[in-house]
């Protein structure tokens with residue numbers, strides 16, 4: 186495997202700011218392959234556990250979400266379990282081994298598009314540990330016109346706050362004692378197709394609406410350190426699996442990838 190040339194400075198930067206942009210994590214061939222599959226499956230119907238945004242028209246104005254595609258689409262699997270990408274995640278997380286929590290394809294459709302409200306990811310997940318991180322790969326160039334991601338540097342140090350309702354968003358900032366939005370200055374991160382960002386699950390992040398006439402396609406893989414414990418709280422990914430609370434998430438559904 187050809188490793189991505191991740192530097193010690195980039196690892197420090199990620200740990201300091203809670204996010205990092207990395208250029209060219211996919212080769213041009215990989216990018217065209219993944220983009221073609223993503224475009225093809227955009228309108229493919231899946232069962233409800235995959236197509237989690239279906240029947241929620243307001244949610245789909247923020248993004249259309251297809252979850253755990255690696256389990257149902259052979260052609261997506263190699264990207265979700267990609268050793269070069271997983272190795273970057275393992276190094277950034279500083280973990281001995283990492284597992285996949287889930288992947289998803291997040292598409293901001295053109296038209297009546299809504300911003301992704303500022304939020305942390307960790308409060309939505311049935312995990313009692315931290316250290317999870319999301320890789321967000323742009324499948325076309327992104328900037329503030331079509332919903333590139335923005336991050337609040339250093340916000341991962343504030344710890345887990347209450348989850349924000351993305352459809353009916355509240356302002357995240359008052360959840361932090363004594364703070365208002367004035368205290369937080371986000372950085373928006375335009376990317377070229379095939380570049381990605383990684384962000385810590387506690388980092389405040391969001392995205393603007395897609396104001397262009399083309400869909401904004403992003404392929405996201407969420408990794409967690411090996412040993413992350415399941416709390417038993419309900420979540421679409423663990424629904425129906427009868428997993429024991431208090432035990433690590435492990436096995437074939439959460440494989441070690443790096």
Ligand code: SIN
Nearest residue numbers: 291301319391392403
């Ligand atoms: C987005 O793609 O708009 C948001 C992704 C995220 O919340 O991680």
Ligand code: NI
Nearest residue numbers: 304305306390
């Ligand atoms: Ni998020």
